[in-house]
Amino acid sequence: MNRMRHNLAGTGNVFWFTLTQMMKNKSNLISLVIMVLFAIASVPMMVFFSGEEVSFQEGHIDTVYYWNETDYPISFEAIRTMDPAFADLTIQQSTFSGEDALENGELLGEGEVLIHLYLDRTDGFYHVRLILPEMEEEGDVHARLSDAVSSLWEEARLLAAGASREQLEIAMGPYQGQTLTVSEFLEETSAGWEAQFAIQYGYAIVVMILLMMSASYIISAIIEEKASKLVELLLVSVQPLALVVGKILAVMVFVFGMLISMALGFAASYAVTGLFADSSVVFQSIEQMGLTSEQFQLNPLAALIAVLFLLLGYGTFSVIAGIVGACCSSMDDMESANMSVVMLVMAGYLAASIVTAAESKTVAVVTSLIPILAIYCAPVQYVCGNVNLAVICISWILQAVVLLALFLLCAKVYRSLIMHKGSRLKQKELLALIFAAWRKEREA
């Protein structure tokens, strides 16, 4: 314990210095700003591309005139109870016709609309028309008013046909249309599979970016220190383990901070966009993809599981990056060092892409247990219900054991290689060095 404390003395100083320098680095700051801006822009973009036009809700409709030319009596006053935005509407029968309104724009002032219901006798179709003042653009609130009036008219038709209240409730109940192939219909998994694939794919991309960025930062920080011939100066004051742990923690805070900043940017953007437009379309789109809390275990436990897997997985990959960085001594080796970690990151990403496609619970369990793959697969497979909490717990234990072993290995390798100069060590040389250090320790 005392030895470990001695080996880690100064970690705090290394951590703060590395973090501060990362924050002062212009390219890092630019990356951070770009990512936060991307998160902020994503909500309005999603709203825009979902077809929901941005419009002001307040005072957009003040007065509703109705002109019912059908035979069905409609209680237009009920509109006020159908949407909070309609609560204060002035609703009155029009004294002018739709044609009058069209010909003379002055008949409809700002915030006024005319609802015209009629039967087109040429085609036998009933029409529900919403007529706006000239120069007024149709917004979300008009669409909702149109839906509300259509619903009232439907209700009036059914009541006129003699439907009881109960029958009315059944007939007016919500429904959803779906198109399925025969096999999809038989398996009844279509929506779930697509949603699972989407959630696994999206999550894997986030994890891949996180790991690639972290590994690159760690490798570059370690090689920079060795290439700058600074190591000797530092080793008078701190142990090699403190140097590598300080860096790993600093990069973790920076990268996770970047993710949190993006999430906060997204939340702020969602709140601000909501003032001007219906930002709920973002979640509606997600729900349309089938990502609902009914289908998935989206709860605080799932969030905790994801965070723990991210931390353990980050630890595993960053310690590997530390070992790879220690094998290099010049910035020329940076690319090849990065590549070896990227290969591992990509392996996890590919496994994540395959695991859902395989549609096998066995594959889901196996990939959730393998340490390098677990960060990608386990949280999503738990959320999808393909692995249970017991598998998650075993995976945590396995990951923790592997992380500890890698950490001890990293300490040994980093200590042995910190003064290493020359070309990057190959795996064979690295293994020989590890065995030599281990043998020496045993002899001692």
Next chain:
Amino acid sequence: MSFIVTNLSKKYGEKTALKHLDLEMKQPGVYALLGTNGAGKTTAIRMMLGMLSKDSGEVFWNGQPLSTETCNVGYLAEERGLYPNYSLMDQLVYFAQLRGVSKAEAKKRIQYWANRLEVEEYLHPGKNPDPDQTGGLRKRSARKKETKSKKADQLSKGNQQKIQLMTALISDPELLILDEPMSGLDPVNTDLFRAIIHEEIDKGKYLIMSSHQMATVEEFCTDIVLLNRSRVILQGHLNEIKKSYGRIHLSLKVEQDISANIHACGAVILSEKEYEYELKVSGESQANALLGSLIANGISVIRFDLREPSLHEIFVKKVGEDNESNET
């Protein structure tokens, strides 16, 4: 206080990097680690500081194994480095904090050493700028840029070396290890470094110094250890070593050719340039005999300097002898 190294050895595979190095400093002073290139000086220093694992041997400070916890060590490495893209001020504060110096104290010490080493303009550029010179209307961003601490890659090699010496001294170390401290410095900065080293000696510090500049070593050191091919070939108190060689070097300046007199008395001419001779004599009696013969022949002697061999001469002689014995 004491600094003791016992039986320090290191092998890389079959190659011996250092064999059985012992040294002992029971009082403040300067111990010189001398040796040919690749003799094992830097390896010895790295092993003393625990950067390299030892095959055998111990290093003690005050009877306890030397570590960051038992001894406040200042180290100027042979391979000097600084973070090229970080501000010098940030780096110095960081190095000081790693050595347990508080941020506020570190800033005070940086100020002192920056002033002493004449690098203040790189750490606090544009401090107290003259408004007439900087231009009162100059943009704030431009002024801020001017007052920002410089980065290492904006400094000359000599100035970088000064910053590195600052990092070694910033924690006010008890034990100071300087590996080739003067290499690459111009004469003005060499004098500045020499003055600072003298100050540290006067403060009662323990210094281990490795250098190829024998004159520098001779100026500071009380004890030496000479390494050749990873082995100790000479060790001890510098004055005693010199005394053991006797006064066998004679510098002579005359106004005419005296080669015949020199040969007659049996002395060996090492070099000769315009009647200035460097001779090797067997001892004081031979030198006196030569002087007597010159006076008897009416030759006027402008300079007659009989002395012990210099450290440089001892170094070359010992290494040459060792290499010869190895070859045979």
